[in-house]
Amino acid sequence: MSPTLTDASSLLADPADGLVALESRKSQAETFGIPLAVLAELTHRCPLQCPYCSNPLELERGGAELTTDEWKRVLGELAEIGVLQIHFSGGEPTARKDLVEIVQHATDVGLYSNLITSAVLLTKDKLTALADAGLCHVQISFQGSEEGIADRVAGLKDAHARKVEAASWVRELGLPLTVNAVMHRQNLFQLADIIQMAVDLDADRLEVANVQYYGWALRNRAALMPTIQQIDESSRVVEEAEARLKGILAIDYVVPDYYALRPKKCMGGWGRQFFNISPSGKILPCHAAETITGLEFETVRDHSIAWIWQNSEAFNRYRGTGWMPEPCQSCAYKEVDYGGCRCQAFALTGHAGNTDPACALSPVHEQIFKTAMREAAGDTRRFIYRNFAGGTLEADAHGA
Amino acid sequence: MALRNRRIDITEGSRPVLARHAKLKFDEARQVWVILVPERVLAPDEIAVEILQLCDGVRNVDQIVDVLAARYAADREMIGADVIAMLRDLAEKGFLAEAQDTKP
Numbered sequence: 001m002s003p004t005l006t007d008a009s010s011l012l013a014d015p016a017d018g019l020v021a022l023e024s025r026k027s028q029a030e031t032f033g034i035p036l037a038v039l040a041e042l043t044h045r046c047p048l049q050c051p052y053c054s055n056p057l058e059l060e061r062g063g064a065e066l067t068t069d070e071w072k073r074v075l076g077e078l079a080e081i082g083v084l085q086i087h088f089s090g091g092e093p094t095a096r097k098d099l100v101e102i103v104q105h106a107t108d109v110g111l112y113s114n115l116i117t118s119a120v121l122l123t124k125d126k127l128t129a130l131a132d133a134g135l136c137h138v139q140i141s142f143q144g145s146e147e148g149i150a151d152r153v154a155g156l157k158d159a160h161a162r163k164v165e166a167a168s169w170v171r172e173l174g175l176p177l178t179v180n181a182v183m184h185r186q187n188l189f190q191l192a193d194i195i196q197m198a199v200d201l202d203a204d205r206l207e208v209a210n211v212q213y214y215g216w217a218l219r220n221r222a223a224l225m226p227t228i229q230q231i232d233e234s235s236r237v238v239e240e241a242e243a244r245l246k247g248i249l250a251i252d253y254v255v256p257d258y259y260a261l262r263p264k265k266c267m268g269g270w271g272r273q274f275f276n277i278s279p280s281g282k283i284l285p286c287h288a289a290e291t292i293t294g295l296e297f298e299t300v301r302d303h304s305i306a307w308i309w310q311n312s313e314a315f316n317r318y319r320g321t322g323w324m325p326e327p328c329q330s331c332a333y334k335e336v337d338y339g340g341c342r343c344q345a346f347a348l349t350g351h352a353g354n355t356d357p358a359c360a361l362s363p364v365h366e367q368i369f370k371t372a373m374r375e376a377a378g379d380t381r382r383f384i385y386r387n388f389a390g391g392t393l394e395a396d397a398h399g400a
Numbered sequence: 401m402a403l404r405n406r407r408i409d410i411t412e413g414s415r416p417v418l419a420r421h422a423k424l425k426f427d428e429a430r431q432v433w434v435i436l437v438p439e440r441v442l443a444p445d446e447i448a449v450e451i452l453q454l455c456d457g458v459r460n461v462d463q464i465v466d467v468l469a470a471r472y473a474a475d476r477e478m479i480g481a482d483v484i485a486m487l488r489d490l491a492e493k494g495f496l497a498e499a500q501d502t503k504p
Binding site: 033034036037081082084085110112114136137174175176178204205247 | 420423427430434438
């Protein structure tokens, strides 16, 4: 017999996946399955002001957000077309007063739910109510290993202490905990301490993600870009920790792609295995997709999710490999990385259809690499904090 | 530094159940069984599904092996080794819990 467990990502390779529930129309989407997991940004409101926030520069206001009933309908649709897991994110998802009701509905329709939170608004009662509503997993973001840097990056006093406390409630309630730490030039020296912090918090997983430069992070690039020495040192620290903490803490490490030779397989390929729902219900190929001007994104208020996944021009524009220019078109890796990241190509070259400059074969790769080196060696420290006012420059006192 | 070990040990006498955050489910859209865990979806094969369905918090591992040996008229020792290996693999990943005594 020999029972086996395999990772189900291979399920996605099956062309027929999940499409039984879809309207059948001729489109490229027919060759792709329905994502196993979807990210729902419930709101862009957030008490934190992190300078690398993954939300767009133009934040969606509270009044534009989907209502409780609209989110419930969305969750039902997701379950019906074959989505299995839902990541509730933001902004800060706990800023939604109806979060417990939304999580309960996810449970009722059979979705596995994950809360991606800054945790600063959580109380023990709130977390208990979420656990009772069927929440399966909690991911808490940390901005550093101690309050000095962490509170400065978050732009919120006492944020770090509140996160530490909330993490202890997560474990008290028996929920699995992932610690997420976003790394950059000003906190990379704390990496070893952050790994230890995750162990002390009794986390199951640690995500160590170097900043990706879109939107807010791109505006703050000069203050965030790590040096190549920091990246080398970090890789060593992570490798050593992975070996030492096997069976205790799983570590996922995301390297910064300005220093890479090959681009990342962004989102597993545009429109291939992931989509994101914005607070107002726009269906996006990734959370940064709106940085690309000239693409129109449909909302769940106008169409079914299945229809959008299959027919959206924005999704179909960069699906597969047919859209690729040279050197991608004749590249042996084109079905490995799908040409890297469209948002990065747009941010750095002005055209989303260009080769991702993170790739060594891009004509501007060398120039990007030099920019990274120059910015990393510079003395810009002050952040532009993320907010609804279009960003606020950090006061001199902190970062001078 | 206190390292709390929450991985349970699997022996013949254990009564394992899936942990609260590991959900066995039949995926209607894809027509396959899946185990949903944080950030991942696992695809158990038919035998693994059968074993997990027998992990009801009442049967212990010995009794689960009995059921399977009778069902497949197969060598009990071999089945026992396979069952324990699979459950240990899941326990190692933190996806199994020990059933609590439910006395009235």
